[in-house]
Amino acid sequence: MGSNAPRSSAVAGAAGRVPGRPVAAWLAGRVAFGDYLAIAERLAWEVSEPHGRCPTLLVCELEPAITVGRLGSRADVLLTDDDLRSRRLDVRFTGRGGGAVPHVPGQVCVALFAALADLGLDGHDAGGLLARFESGLAAALGDLRCGPARVPGVPGVFGRTGLLAAVGLAVRRGVACHGGFVNACPAPDLLPAVRAVPAACRSGAVPALTMGSIEGDLQRHVRLQDVRTALVHALADAFRFPRTLVQSGWPLPLPSSGRCHAEAASRVG
Numbered sequence: 001m002g003s004n005a006p007r008s009s010a011v012a013g014a015a016g017r018v019p020g021r022p023v024a025a026w027l028a029g030r031v032a033f034g035d036y037l038a039i040a041e042r043l044a045w046e047v048s049e050p051h052g053r054c055p056t057l058l059v060c061e062l063e064p065a066i067t068v069g070r071l072g073s074r075a076d077v078l079l080t081d082d083d084l085r086s087r088r089l090d091v092r093f094t095g096r097g098g099g100a101v102p103h104v105p106g107q108v109c110v111a112l113f114a115a116l117a118d119l120g121l122d123g124h125d126a127g128g129l130l131a132r133f134e135s136g137l138a139a140a141l142g143d144l145r146c147g148p149a150r151v152p153g154v155p156g157v158f159g160r161t162g163l164l165a166a167v168g169l170a171v172r173r174g175v176a177c178h179g180g181f182v183n184a185c186p187a188p189d190l191l192p193a194v195r196a197v198p199a200a201c202r203s204g205a206v207p208a209l210t211m212g213s214i215e216g217d218l219q220r221h222v223r224l225q226d227v228r229t230a231l232v233h234a235l236a237d238a239f240r241f242p243r244t245l246v247q248s249g250w251p252l253p254l255p256s257s258g259r260c261h262a263e264a265a266s267r268v269g
Contacts, residue, residue: 055114071198072099098168099198136238161212
């Protein structure tokens with residue numbers, strides 16, 4: 001996995017126990033949201049098993065859709081039902097944390113599946129999971145020469161053009177799943193149609209911002225492969241994994257497309 005982005009060690013000193021197992025990072029392709037959910041459910045189950053799958057970092061792209069986490073609502077989507085039908089867009093409510101997120105080409109989905117114990121965290125330390133994950137995202141954006149900013153009490157990482165990285169983690173029975181969505185070079189038409197900051201987190205200082213992009217912040221072309229590489233390196237550092245095993249493709253066979261998959265997960269962030 002090659003990259004021009006330098007590796008950051010800004011989060012290498014995060015507090016907590018050091019994990020003993022490596023992380024398997026899978027650089028995958030584009031997937032429908034329903035198929036992503038099915039893979040996520042399977043990965044969450046496999047990493048929860050004693051001596052099961054090692055911590056897994058899935059880096060992929062979601063096909064165009066709008067998903068709404070536990071902090072969001074339909075009111076955050078500024079499109080009418082007719083608009084959604086004309087654009088052939090689904091609005092999917094999901095058990096991840098965070099608010100409403102538009103998924104467009106040029107966005108990177110990065111999801112972590114691991115028992116909290118394998119991350120060096122206590123089994124109920126959802127706050128520690130969120131802090132480390134956001135630190136990893138911020139470090140990756142810093143490696144890409146953005147000026148990332150984090151706002152206390154608001155999930156995600158901000159830049160000059162808005163929310164660059166939305167966070168939607170979940171913890172279920174001591175297992176971390178899902179992760180974040182980083183806008184590298186997204187098609188801009190859908191971004192203004194979704195309020196990216198959940199209503200519970202808005203204030204005078206943090207309004208109902210839409211998502212921005214790394215490319216918009218830097219005012220130059222950004223390669224998706226550089227963003228993926230920076231994310232893998234920075235998140236591996238954030239959780240202080242002893243090794244990172246990078247592979248291309250999917251960790252599991254893709255389910256048949258078009259099926260609807262149920263999900264149950266508690267919110268983090």
